Amino acid sequence: MNIKKLVKSKIFYIALAIILQCIFIFFTVYYFSSKYFFVSILLMLFSVCTCIYVINSDTNSSSKLLWVFVIMMFPIMGCILYLLFGGKKIPKELTVQDRQALNDYKRYIQQNQITLKDSNDLLLHRMALMAWNNGYFPLYSNCQTQYFSTGEQQYNAMIHELLKAKDFIFIEFFIINKSVMWDTILQILLDKVQEGVDVRLIYDDFGSLEFFETDYSKWLNDRGIKTHVFNQIKPQIEIQMNNRDHRKIIVIDGEIGFTGGCNISDEYINTKKRFGYWKDMGLMVKGPCVETMTVSFLQIWNYQASIKTDYNDFVLPNSCFSYEKNGFVLPFFDSPTDDKFVGKNMHLNMLNNSSRYFWITTPYLILDSDMVSALDLAVDNGVDVRIIVPGIPDKRMVYDVTKANIDILVRKGVKIYEYTPGFIHGKVCLSDDRNALVGTVNMDFRSYYLHYECGIWMRDTNCIEDIKQDFKQIFKSSHLVTLEECNNVNPVIRIYRSILKIFSPLL
Incomplete structure (x- = not known):
């Protein structure tokens, strides 16, 4: 990215606005604390209280060490930095929306008790119960799984399955870059819209900030690809900007699901070389386990949408699948808005x-x-x-x-x-x-504590x-x-x- 292009980009103006806000906060605090002694004392006491709060907070010890260190080194500004960027503080609006979507999800999804009763496998029970208690994620059998050892393999399989879509396509990615990979997928999506397929797309604003224009989601929506931009970046200091949608999901017709490390950008399939050979891996699943992927996509979709989508309209009943039993499959998702990691x-x-x-x-x-x-x-x-x-x-x-x-x-x-x-x-x-x-x-830390993830x-x-x-x-x-x-x-x-x-x- 050359300097002229950088200066005209959204990234530049957002970064500039945040830097100016930080400078304003710093000089405001510095001015009042140096001019009024009692303000300085109050801020010092506030910093001590903040340290006590950090030490007793329900968070990992490494984060506690960091913030106590910062506050001790910079007693006044360290406290301000913690209030702005520290802890696991999720904004109320995001939390309320996510909680509502989770309640809708809980009302729909049910644990597959038959699968557990049919097995005496202790480890299977432990993993299934942990997943259920952490986020109501059911265990499934009678599913097909296919592993991809390279991004190229996964990309070819994705294209093959997308071309066969009849009813709906759900796509959720952290990064989508205008590239050979995206151009190919986009053309398929546009064609599928013309065929009457319900196509929905979620991409993270930070992950794609460098690649898409501000109004790109409008361009997609105007062409029938229903699009949401997750947690849009704003030119102001806001804590929720740290919580990104790092998931990579494709769901096709409620029967086929993809996930893995691959984003939609050419380096993931090595048509563009970055950092030597880029090795990524992924998975395709078919069968009843795709239910969790479908519902989890709609959970994210619904807390951004003005009109909610009923899960039942997109989930296939188990009677639709005839796959032979092939071990056990447990899709799961993670969110920073709860206390479960x-x-x-x-x-x-x-x-x-x-x-x-x-x-x-x-x-x-x-x-x-x-x-x-x-x-x-x-x-x-x-x-x-x-x-x-x-x-x-x-x-x-x-x-x-x-x-x-x-x-x-x-x-x-x-x-x-x-x-x-x-x-x-x-x-x-x-x-x-x-x-x-x-x-x-x-x-x-980001995957474990801050991001929306899946696996x-x-x-x-x-x-x-x-x-x-x-x-x-x-x-x-x-x-x-x-x-x-x-x-x-x-x-x-x-x-x-x-x-x-x-x-x-x-x-």
């Missing part, structure tokens, strides 16, 4: 119940003390814990925090692999040859062997980080990464 709990549950191995890929490794302790305990229990991260980073600062966590984990016996060919963006987890998870959840947990499905073979190929193409490498890091760089790690909850 579904994505993180899915990872922890899989890790804590692993007996032989736990392998996971993540583009970012920004962990809190809970996850570090769980990984450490798993290693002590004899579990082969392996984490695959990119060999070529997309964000330098985030990569340095990843490196700081790598240092800690390697010393605890966790095997860290760096994907040598380039950037691995997939979020895939595998354990003990029987359990797998494919979705959008990274091992970082599909599987047990004993036929695609698990494909996932294992993909992991084996990744290991062959990756570099195992050694303790010697960690010890040989320049002391200055080590200190820099340690300091940066304190601020990792903001990255």
Whole structure:
């Protein structure tokens, strides 16, 4: 992006407005605290109270450490920064809308008790009950699953299935970029609208901010593609701007669903080269489990829409499916508006119940003390814990925090692999040859605490062997980080990464 284009962009004006607001707040606080002694004392007392509140808050210890550190270093401005950006404060309007959508969802969805009664599998019961108690996500059987080891494979399957759509297409993505990939999908959507297919699209405003004009959603709506822009970015300091829709979902006719790491942009299918070879992974499911994906899409849709959509109009009854039993499938979704950390709990549950191995890929490794302790305990229990991260980073600062966590984990016996060919963006987890998870959840603070996420947990499905073979190929193409490498890091760089790690909850 050249300077002239940048100055004319929406990003520039939003960033400029936020910077000016921050400067105004800083100088206002500075002026009154320096001119009036009692104001300074009040602000100092307020900062102490804020520290006490942070320490006693129901949040992860890493975030507490960050904000207490900031407030102690900058007693007055640190407190203001916490009020603006700290904690897990979701705006009332967003919370009310999300709660209403959740209540509508709860009235519709019901736990599949027959599936649980037919199984004596303890781990299956644990995962199913945790998912139900965390967000009312049912367990399903009689579903088909297909794993894609590259973004190219998933893209080809998506195009193939979109072309066959008869009734409706629901699409929800964090990033949609004007590209070969989007142009192809867009033309199919426009054609399907002409055929009478109900086409709906949700994209995150921040994720697509750089790529779409302000009125692009209107352009789509005018052509029959019903479009919502999630949590639109505004040129003012607002806490909810931190809560993004990181989900990647396609639902076709209530029978076919896609999810995984791929956004809609050419680097995900390597027609555009960024950071070496871009490796992504995804999943296609068919059968009754698509019900949860359909309803969850409509949940997001309904709390943005003036006219609500009835779930029953788009969910197929189980009698429509004739797939043979193929293990168990559990789609789940995560929202920052409640006190349940579904994505993180899915990872922890899989890790804590692993007996032989736990392998996971993540583009970012920004962990809190809970996850570090769980990984450490798993290693002590004899579990082969392996984490695959990119060999070529997309964000330098985030990569340095990843490196700081790598240092800690390697010393605890966790095997860290760096994907040598380039950037691995997939979020895939595998354990003990029987359990797998494919979705959008990274091992970082944003996915665990701030973003809307999704994923599909599987047990004993036929695609698990494909996932294992993909992991084996990744290991062959990756570099195992050694303790010697960690010890040989320049002391200055080590200190820099340690300091940066304190601020990792903001990255």
